[in-house]
Amino acid sequence: GESVGLHLPTLSVQEGDNSIINCAYSNSASDYFIWYKQESGKGPQFIIDIRSNMDKRQGQRVTVLLNKTVKHLSLQIAATQPGDSAVYFCAENRPSGTYKYIFGTGTRLKVLA
Amino acid sequence: DSGVTQTPKHLITATGQRVTLRCSPRSGDLSVYWYQQSLDQGLQFLIHYYNGEERAKGNILERFSAQQFPDLHSELNLSSLELGDSALYFCASSVDRQGPYEQYFGPGTRLTVT
Numbered sequence: 233g234e235s236v237g238l239h240l241p242t243l244s245v246q247e248g249d250n251s252i253i254n255c256a257y258s259n260s261a262s263d264y265f266i267w268y269k270q271e272s273g274k275g276p277q278f279i280i281d282i283r284s285n286m287d288k289r290q291g292q293r294v295t296v297l298l299n300k301t302v303k304h305l306s307l308q309i310a311a312t313q314p315g316d317s318a319v320y321f322c323a324e325n326r327p328s329g330t331y332k333y334i335f336g337t338g339t340r341l342k343v344l345a
Numbered sequence: 346d347s348g349v350t351q352t353p354k355h356l357i358t359a360t361g362q363r364v365t366l367r368c369s370p371r372s373g374d375l376s377v378y379w380y381q382q383s384l385d386q387g388l389q390f391l392i393h394y395y396n397g398e399e400r401a402k403g404n405i406l407e408r409f410s411a412q413q414f415p416d417l418h419s420e421l422n423l424s425s426l427e428l429g430d431s432a433l434y435f436c437a438s439s440v441d442r443q444g445p446y447e448q449y450f451g452p453g454t455r456l457t458v459t
Contacts, residue, residue, distance in 0.1 A: 240387075264445045275347065275435050275450035276388070321388065325445045332401045333378070333448075337387035 240319070242340040251309040253339045255322035260303060264325040267296060267307045269318045270338070276321060279307070309341075317343045348372065349438050349451035357457045363424040366454045370417055370438030376400075377419040378439070378448060379411055383432040394419055395441060423456070431458045 245251045257265070263284040268276035282289045282296045282305075289296050295308040305322050319338040326332055348371035358364055370377050379391040381404075390403035394413035405411075408426075413419040423430060433455050437448035 266447055268450075275349075275452050276437075277347070278447045278449060281447050323388075332393065332403060333390050335380075335388035335390070 240337045240340060242342060244342045244344055245312045246344050247312060247314060249312055251307075251312045251316070251341055253307045253309075253320050253341065255305040255307075255336055257303050257305060257322070257324045258334075259324060259326050260300070261327060262324040263327050265296070265298060265305050266323045266325075266333075267294075267305075268321045268323065268335075269316075270321065271318045279320075312341075312343050314343045314345065317341055347449040347451065349436060349449050351434075351436055351451035351454050353454060354452065355455050355457075357459065358426060359459055360426055360428060362426050362458075363422065364426065364456065366421040366423070366434050366436075366456075368419045368421070368436030368438075368451060370419070370436075371449055374438035374440050374449070375417065376439040376441040376448075377413055377417070378437045379405075379419070379421050380435045380437065381432050382435060382453075388435070391421070426458045428458050431456055 266281045267279040270276045280291045280294050280296050282298050293310045297306045319340050321335050321338045323333045323335045350369045352367045375396040377394045381389045391405040392411050393401040397413050408424050411421045433453045435450050435453045437450045439446050439448045
């Protein structure tokens with residue numbers, strides 16, 4: 233079926249290092265992108281979003297980069313902490329007069345002490 | 346706490362049965378989205394309601410239906426349940442004011458069909 237390009241790889245990072253999680257999206261017309269964090273047993277939690285008229289957006293310890301040329305999205309987490317351990321999803325909104333989000337299968341981030 | 350509530354938290358039922366999942370959006374949000382999350386499929390968009398009207402359908406089976414009521418809470422009805430319907434069901438709400446906005450997810454309902 234349709235998907236935003238993740239196949240649940242695992243990224244292991246030392247505590248205090250920066251993490252970069254990547255996502256390839258499929259529809260060049262997608263105009264809005266969201267990163268979510270999901271901890272075990274909980275619902276996805278909004279982290280940061282970006283619209284297609286932007287290349288970069290920063291939040292608290294997180295930065296999202298959007299490269300529309302190659303349809304690539306990345307999430308950078310600065311000074312990764314144990315509490316950052318979770319599965320991270322990107323989602324794209326495909327404009328069609330309605331809001332229809334396509335999620336990837338996620339990347340598991342493991343923070344090593 | 347996202348402000349989105351879902352009930353029940355867990356549901357165990359038999360094949361062929363019918364269940365109703367309930368979602369209350371955050372105060373002020375007009376949009377409700379339903380998603381199914383299973384181990385091999387990730388998060389799958391099912392359906393979107395905005396202020397009581399259906400706006401978009403995703404991979405929703407004909408055995409499933411939903412509605413959003415005047416008080417903006419939403420229900421997802423699953424009928425003729427099959428083993429493969431076992432999954433986590435999430436709802437999310439958003440303001441979606443003149444464009445898409447971030448979604449806030451509820452804690453989910455874990456459905457087990459035996």
